[in-house]
Amino acid sequence: MKLEELITEDNIILDLKGGNQEEVIDELIERLRENNFISDPLIFKEAIYKRENEISTAIGDGIAIPHAQSKVVKNPTIIIGRTLAGINYGGEHVNLIFLIAAPENASEDHLTLLSKLSIFLIDESFRAKLLIARKQEDITFAIKNQEKKQENSVQAKSDTNKYLIGITGCMTGIAHTYMAAEALKTAAKNRGMRAKIQTNGANSPENILTVEDVNQANAIIVAHDVEIDTSIFKSKKFVDVPVKKAINEADKLIDLALSYKNTKEQISKKDNFSDKAKKSTKFNFYKHIMSGVSYMLPFVVVGGIFIAISFMFGIYASDPNSDQYNIFAHFFSQVGGEAGFALMVPVLAGYIGYSISSKQALAPSMIGGMLANIGGSGFLGGMIAGFIGGFSTKLIMKSMSKIPKNFQGLISVLVVPLISTFIVGAFMFFILNTPMSMLNNFLENWLSGLTGANAVLLGALLAGMMASDMGGPINKTGSAFGLAMFAANIFEPSAALMVGGMVPPLGIALATTFFKSKFTEQERDAGKACYVLGASFITEGAIPFAAADPIRMIPANIIGAAIGGALSMGLNISLRAPHGGIFVIPIAANKPIIYIGCILIGSIITCLIIGFLKKPLTLEEQKASSEQISLF
Incomplete structure (x- = not known):
């Protein structure tokens, strides 16, 4: 069965009417009911939200893939909805929604086809074709061509009895982590190779590699956008790439990994992941900044629009002491400026830290961002606070890794945030804020005076x-x-x-x-x-x-x-x-x-x-x- 067989033109809505996540999901489910794919919309909706409540199915790049298996699904299908204006979906701005409906006993073939769709959506050009499609048939045509393109790209190779292993891990540990693993396993299967890919997902690593796996491996690939411990590989060479490269160029990466011709020296079974990790890549500063910006952006947009609305009542309409005062202007100004704008820099800093060292870095980095606001160092100061909070947290956690497990919970909740917040706070207060605020004032005056x-x-x-x-x-x-x-x-x-x-x-x-x-x-x-x-x-x-x-x-x-x-x-x-x-x-x-x-x-x-x-x-x-x- 091909992917195009699961997607019909009747199940494509090019102009969704819903203005939010719930309205859009209701609209898509109602279309499934009308087309006789589900027998009970309420039960299926409950299954969809059970999955959404675990973690949002918005995967970035303007895409969401809500999905569920349910006894009320008569035939497997994918219904596609598009909204050019976009909606807020789980905190992300989304234009394309792919709602997957699978029977309770969905076959492995069906699930494989559904994962193929996720892989297709990583292709920027393919996404753009869906966005500019004028008719339903343009969507099905693009999917058919993408499927044919993938089939043609698979080279006839035979690497029987060879073994591929690897690790994948994306920023959120959700979709891209598993898409990369699926792409590598599919490419290996097409060659006749065995494959085992460890996925460092949102909850915990799955399919964990063992020393035996490493000893038997002919090719090793690590695809990640976050730091990953590769110490188990010891002296063996491995391909080290971003997650998207594994999704788009899995076959080429396997060629490269096989060319390394790793020697068959055996690694002792006592070696494991607790060993000190070897640094295979430098920290990706750009990635951490973009992570912070993506979380900050909704605050920027909401704050800016609310302030703009307040000005529609008059330039001074939000000031209680002005003759122009209007309570609604005051409301929009307070929500947008005093609340929305005030949170921009702290959120930026907090999620830069989160990108570097997960949730333990969130509090110290966000507090550092607030200090940047208070001290006048602004956006640039917030970025620096995020990096200091993230890396100091990582260093402290690493130094305390040998403390007995019984105390690890207390350390992660109390000790680590406390020490790292002190480090960030002291740096911002005593060192950074004064010179950075002076630089900001100079830059603002220069830009304001540009003519x-x-x-x-x-x-x-x-x-x-x-x-x-x-x-x-x-x-x-x-x-x-x-x-x-x-x-x-x-x-x-x-x-x-x-x-x-x-x-x-x-x-x-x-x-x-x-x-x-x-x-x-x-x-x-x-x-x-x-x-x-x-x-x-x-x-x-x-x-x-x-x-x-x-x-x-x-x-x-x-x-x-x-x-x-x-x-x-x-x-x-x-x-x-x-x-x-x-x-x-x-x-x-x-x-x-x-x-x-x-x-x-x-x-x-x-x-x-x-x-x-x-x-x-x-x-x-x-x-x-x-x-x-x-x-x-």
Whole structure:
């Protein structure tokens, strides 16, 4: 059975009406009932929420995969729902929901197919195709092509009697951990190899490797985004990669691991994971920062929008001593500014620490972040507090690892947080806050005083970075700078950054409309969806086009975005909500009409550059495009 056999067009909803998690799940379950896949919606809903209450099925990248096995499921299926505006789902912003319904006695084949879907969703280009799909059949077509692509990528190799072992561990220990393990095991099975992959999940490690496993192994792969103890491997060489690489390139990694030709020296059975770990990788500072930013972002968005709403009542309407005073303006200002904004830096610091050393680092790092707020060191001080809290906690826990187990609970709850909080607090209070607050004041004064050419150049740089790799490290660096300025109540960079995110899909949409002869029919259809995606500040709509023709598309995106961003900064446009696109511009931008004009100018320039650079398709190319597996 293939994955496409579990997904029907009747079970695809391209425009979900629900505005929150519960409404969306109800909508999807009702469609399953209408299509006769379940016999009792209430029982199935109870099974779905039993799973959600254990841990949210939002896996990141705008995706949630709620799932349940139940006696009321008549036939296994996957129902797909899409909301371009997005919803809050378990604390994550989600656009795509894949609800999996499996019978109580679901076969192994069915469960394997469901795990395959999870693996597909890691592919950024595949996700983008689902976001820009205009019809249900576009979704099923993309899934069919993705399945065929995976089948074609499996090389005919025979490594019978060889043994692959490995460890996987992602940031949350939920979906990606198991997707990577599944990808490695599938690739090994296709070669005729045995495989055992230890998964360092959210609760505890499963399928734990033994010394015998290591002695027998011909290939070892460690795929992780968090620190993993690899001491059991001793002197044996292993492939060390991020989790996504194992999901996307499992076959290549096995080739590399086999090429190491590890000698068969035997490791003593007395050796185990309690040995001192060998450091195989450096700490990923970027990963920890992005983890903190992802948890901070909802506070930024909510705080910014609430403050913007308060200003709609009048500039001074939230001040009880003003003639403009309005109690609702006061409410929105207090919730957004005094509560939401006040939590941004502590949450950033807390979850940087959490990324480094789990929950024991949360309290000291968050307290350090609050001290950064109080002492004026702000966003940058919060980041430093998070790292100090995380690494000091890790060091203290490691130094106390030999204390009897009976006392470990007390140590993790009381001793470790107490000592690490003292370290973070002392560093922030006596060393960092004073010079960092001076640096922040200088930076804020400099940015606030930017006019003319300087403001134009900064706007162009930020928007161009946003459009350059659409979610990659350059994009994230620009976003982090914008968030730092946002936390310091400087809102002009946020406006330039949103221009950079909206221009690429909008510019491509215009190009597919006005230069039809230069795009295939499928590309023109996808271009229509880019209008909605671009207006919603969903840059991913541009990814399939950029991936298919990077030499022309990427420069066009960057130039158009940079010009739009330069105009935005040059005209002193501020934006008090860094996300949301057209939905927040009317209430969050100080000059909404002019701001929309900046976005349109950048989009038109991108469109014209694409139209100039791309050549019209020949009749042969048009014919070939309809016969080949389409990009879309």
